[in-house]
Amino acid sequence: MHNGEGIPTPNEAKQGQPSGHDQGSAAGEHQLASQLGDLVRSLNQESPEAILELVVAAAIELIPGAEEASLSVVTGREEVETVAPSSELLRRLDDLQVELTEGPCLEAIYSEQTIRVRDMATEARWPVFAEKATEAGVGSMLAFQLYVVGDNLGALNLYSSQVDAFDDDSEHVGLIVASHAAVALADAQQVSQLHEAVQSRDVIGQAKGILMERYKITGHQAFLLLAKASQHSNKKLQVLAEDLVNSGELSSGTK
Amino acid sequence: MKDSNSPKPSRPDGHPSSAGRDESQRQNLGRAVRHSALPLKRLWLHYFSMGGTAGEYELNAYIHSLYSLPEFQQDILAQAANEMIDMLPSPPRASYSDEADHDWAPNAEIQR
Secondary structure (H helix, E strand, O other): OOOOOOOOOOOOOOOOOOOOOOOOOOHHHHHHHHHHHHHHHHHOOOOHHHHHHHHHHHHHHHOOOOOEEEEEEEEEOOEEEEEOOOOHHHHHHHHHHHHHOOOHHHHHHHHOOOEEEOOHHHOOOOHHHHHHHHHOOOOEEEEEEEEEOOEEEEEEEEEEOOOOOOOHHHHHHHHHHHHHHHHHHHHHHHHHHHHHHHHHHHHHHHHHHHHHHHHOOOHHHHHHHHHHHHHHHOOOHHHHHHHHHHHOOOOOOOO | OHHHHOOOOOOOOOOHHHHHHHHHHHHHHHHHHHHOOOOHHHHHHHHHHOOOOOOHHHHHHHHOOOOOOOHHHHHHHHHHHHHHHHHOOOOOOOOOHHHOOOOOHHHHHHHO
16 A cells, blocks of 8 residues: 555544554555445435445445446345346346346355456356346456345445456455445344334224224224234235225225 | 143133143244244234234243233234245245246246
8 A cells, every 4th residue: 555645634624534643554545444434424324225325336436346336135035136226237137137046146145255257258157147247248246245143135246347357455345345234224124124013003003993993892802803804805914904094994805 | 941831820810721722822823933934033023013012032932932922912923923924935836738838938038
C-alpha cells in the first residue's frame, strides 16, 4: 500500500479518521475501512429491499474487479429468488441458474464457500450456464454465500466482462461486504417477519371476536371454528380471517 | 423429570382423561414436527402470528414433554404446524408413459 494518499487533512470531518499515532502505512486499507464503515452504518435500520440495493451498489463500488452485481435470496426450502440486479441481463443470468439448478450463485449458496470463475469461456463445472453466460458477455464471476449463524440467506454475485477480473483482494474485500450484508439482511428480515406476524395476529383476533359475538362462544371455540374451516377449504387460517373481517362471512366450503 | 410418571394432572383443572388427551396431542405434534423437520424458530413465528402466547423456549419445552400448554395454545400450535406442513414442497412423484418427457422439455430447449 502506498504512503501519503488517504491521510486526512485537518479540515476533513473527524468521524472515523485515523488516530494521531497512525503512520499512514496502511493508507489504502484506511479508505476501504472507512468506506465499509459507512456501508455498515447506512445498512442499519433500513428495510430489507433498501438493504439489498445498497449492498449491490456498495459491492460494485468497493470490490476490485466488480462491474455488475446481484443478490440471490433464499425464499423457502430450495427456493431462490434474484433480487436487486444492477442490470436486466443479470436477472436473466441468475434466473437461468435457478432454472438449470446449476451455476456459481447456487454453488455459493449450497456449498457454503466462495466461488470464483476465472474464465467463463473455459468453465467446466456448469457447462450449460457457462455457455449462456459467455454468450451474454460475462468474462468472470465471483459469488459469496450470505449467511448468519443458523440461517442461509443467499448469495452475493459479482460479474465482470473481463476474464480473470477478480483476484485475492476481491475475495477478501467481498467477504467483508458479504458478511455485513448478511447480518443487516437477517436483522431486517426478522423485523419485517415480526411486523407481518403482529398484523396477522390482529386480523385473527378480530375474526375471533366477530365469531364470539355472533355465536356467543369462547375465543378458543372461535379459533377452532376458523381452524376447521381452514382444513375444509384448504385456505390458510389467516386468509379466512381476513375474508371474515372484510365480508362478514366465514367461507367454509371449497373455494 | 420424575413428575412425568406420576398421575399428577398437568393443569389445576385437569383430570386424568384430559391429561391423557393432552399427552396424545403432544405426541402427535412432536411426531409431525420431527417428520417434516419444521424449524422451531419458524414454527414459533407462525404460531405467534395466529395469536399464540407462549415463547419459543416454552414451545421447545412443550414438544419435549417438559412443559405443558393450555388446550387453546395446543390447538393454535397444531394449526400452525399443519399449515407449515401443507406449505412444504410435495415430494417428487413418478410419471406415466404418456407424460414421461413432460418435465424434460424445458431443459432440452435450453441445452440446444
